[in-house]
Amino acid sequence: MAxxxxxxxxxxxxxxxxxxxxxxxxxxxxxxxGLIGPNGAGKTTLFNAISGLVPVSSGQILxxxxxxSDRPAHERxxxxxxxxxxxxxxxxxxxxxxxxxxxxxxxxxxxxFDLFGQFRTSRSQDYVAxxxxxxVLERLxxxxxxxxxxxxxxxxQQRRVEIARALVSEPRLLLLDEPAAGLGPDExxxxxxxxxxxxxxxxxxxxxxxxxxxxVFKLCDRIVVLDNGSxxxxxxxxEIADNAEVRRAYLGDVAC
Numbered sequence: 001m002a003x004x005x006x007x008x009x010x011x012x013x014x015x016x017x018x019x020x021x022x023x024x025x026x027x028x029x030x031x032x033x034g035l036i037g038p039n040g041a042g043k044t045t046l047f048n049a050i051s052g053l054v055p056v057s058s059g060q061i062l063x064x065x066x067x068x069s070d071r072p073a074h075e076r077x078x079x080x081x082x083x084x085x086x087x088x089x090x091x092x093x094x095x096x097x098x099x100x101x102x103x104x105x106x107x108x109x110x111x112x113f114d115l116f117g118q119f120r121t122s123r124s125q126d127y128v129a130x131x132x133x134x135x136v137l138e139r140l141x142x143x144x145x146x147x148x149x150x151x152x153x154x155x156x157q158q159r160r161v162e163i164a165r166a167l168v169s170e171p172r173l174l175l176l177d178e179p180a181a182g183l184g185p186d187e188x189x190x191x192x193x194x195x196x197x198x199x200x201x202x203x204x205x206x207x208x209x210x211x212x213x214x215x216v217f218k219l220c221d222r223i224v225v226l227d228n229g230s231x232x233x234x235x236x237x238x239e240i241a242d243n244a245e246v247r248r249a250y251l252g253d254v255a256c
Contacts, residue, residue: 003063003080003172004028005050005205010059012042012049012229019045021229022059027173030203032195034216034237037226038250043209044086046226047177050207051083052076063173080172084162086181086209092151096142096161099150100133103165129168136164140194156187160194167198173205174198180212188212192219217241225250 005027012020020042027033035043048054050061052073061068063079071079082103090099137143140160150158159179166174179195180188192215198204210216216223216237223240225233227249233240240246 003205005173005207006060006062006065007046007050008060008062010046010049010061011057012045012054013057019229020049020226023226023229023231024059025224025231025234027205027207029172029205030199031222032199032206032208032220034220034223035207035209035226036211036213036216036223036250040228041226041250042229043226044177045229047083047175047207047209051081051175077169077171080170081175082166082169082171082173083175084166084177084179086178088155088158088162090150090158090161090165093149095147095149096137096153097130097133097146099161100136100165100168101129103168104129104132132168132170133164136168139167140164155182156184156190159183159187159191163194171204173207176206176208176210178210179208180210180215183212188215191215195219 007023007025010020010023011018023042023046025033035046037043045054049056052068052071052075056069059069063081066079068076068079091102134143134146137146140163142157142160142164145153145157150161153161163176163179180191183191195206196219199206208216208220220237222235223237224231225240225243225246232249233243233246235243
């Protein structure tokens with residue numbers, strides 16, 4: 001079941017630099033929320049704070065009223081949070097299925113890989129991980145590529161593999177950091193269709209940081225706008241497109 005994410009007055013300071021200042025937003029179960037803003041607005045920092053990669057200086061991050069603010073990243077995954085990164089972070093010399101299985105680490109009693117990169121799961125755990133990985137690959141129309149080395153895939157396929165790796169842990173909230181970066185127009189359309197399928201059929205919630213505004217305004221139920229680390233607007237796509245402050249800060253003459 002999807003969960004509600006609540007960000008309440010979150011600030012993130014790096015020394016004297018306030019990267020995020022008193023930011024608040026909510027994501028309801030099954031909702032797709034876009035997080036946009038100019039470069040340096042604090043979007044990735046807020047993403048990192050939600051997923052536990054950077055500490056918050058003040059404020060609260062909650063899943064269904066349970067505070068995650070002091071919990072490390074690996075514990076947050078157990079609360080149903082998974083994420084992708086702006087730069088594809090796959091093991092290029094490994095197969096698609098091996099990359100997907102890495103995403104199962106939070107669901108297993110032992111990690112999938114030891115320090116030398118070798119599998120060290122029990123046979124039963126290995127079976128569970130493989131079965132779940134194949135299910136996700138089929139869901140994303142990647143089943144035929146399961147044994148293919150990642151380095152031989154095109155960039156759009158690698159993006160899908162990274163999303164599949166995030167999905168294999170059965171998250172209820174998926175954080176996507178610029179999933180359309182580097183994709184062509186046709187690939188962006190395919191990505192949109194995939195994300196709609198994932199949310200509308202399963203109730204998965206999503207928070208998406210993205211600079212491809214055509215995708216954000218077509219896909220998202222609501223949009224949050226950051227500028228200089230602060231939330232300057234929250235609303236429906238049409239409301240954001242017509243917001244004068246947002247246009248001054250970011251949109252300008254960009255067609256939505």
